[in-house]
Amino acid sequence: MKKRSITLFINGEECNITVQAHHTLVHVLRNQLNMTDVKHCCGRGECGACTVLVDDDKAPGGRKAVDACMVLAAMMDGKRITTVGGLEEDGKLHPVQQAFIDEGAVQCGFCTGGMIMKSVSILEKNPKAKEDEIRSELEGNICRCTGYVKIVDAVKKAGSWSTKR
């Protein structure tokens, strides 16, 4: 097939679409569904800007972080997908988003969505993640403004909130 009709559950909403077989998930999210919160950057799985969370019943929290440029949209049929635009709940930012603001962990902002999504998955696996673990888990996300210190601080802060609650 050159095209496939699929159902995605994006940020909690059911979405029935027909996608081109050769289009990646990031391409479909941005160009077909106008979800420009997901950035398309290197297209080679190297920078992490397009990171989204996808169902994985064996992963902690039931979802895992993947590069949306490295998977075909057509192979995501039936999957739940969370993007940075879907993290907010009842008008309240996700703790990781709030911590990025509080710590000033954003410079140009292009890597931020991917950084936040990967950080959410780090804390879902281990809310007490320490500096070493955070840094090695963020290895697949590149910030060309190089504001890594504040990003790591923000993840630690968000982790400390969730363990207090």
Add this chain to the structure above:
Amino acid sequence: MSNSRILPEFELLVPQSVSEAVDMAAQYGDKAAVLAGGTDLLIMLQKGSATSEYVIAMGEIEGLDYIKYGKADGLRIGALTTITRMVDNNTVKKNYPALWQACKQHSAPQIRNIATTLGNVMRASPSGDCSCALLALGAAVMLESKNGRREVPMDDFFINYGKTARKVDEIAVEIVIPPVQNGVVSSFMRMTRTNFDLSKVNVAVQLDLSGKTCNEARIAVGAVAPTTIRIKKAEALLKGVKINDALLEKIASVVSKEIKPIDDVRSTAEYRRDVSAVLVRRAIKACL
């Protein structure tokens, strides 16, 4: 070579079982590429270093995501088992440290969540980290076609750069590693510029230290020849002797002579010669 983030068009085939996949491989032959995680294939298609009219995407086949261990059978790793699953598996960590370390050091988390262990082998890149560990561990690849299954030892699997013993009508279904024996130990090491890069050189070693001397040794080195290779002359030096520093020096110099590295974007031949010798020495020491 084109260099676009948009893939060229292809016809997507989505088998729901291994037998369907095998039928498709038989029907489309070399017009079809098999897609597991896609972290190699999508990039090859983007760059134009692979072209394919058909893509057989394995992702929806149930029951290929497994890691099973039995004392008689050894370890079996299904075709859709991701690198992350391997890193999270305690049997792999305890029984096959070389493979566990290779998976742990492979790429970055988002890629490890998609990429498969078997895909790494099937890509037949000389720098493949799992390939290197699996060669040292004496693993085999199970291939299935309409004529049934056949198990090809890793020793006979890599034919040339990017080329394996797989025939076009075959689908790889699992990796098989012999059961662990008392006293058999292994280790893996690689050299990269940053953790995230592909290996400039990687090394895996398996030693049988169950007796007073080393009974058996397997040494695999990657990114120093068109395929991952064993250094049999160095292995022979280890057999039946006690390992000491003088022997390790000798082995290191044999390794430098036996490999055929090239200059490329990641490193130079000269560097690879020096560093593979050092890594082999360190990997053997790590087993002692």
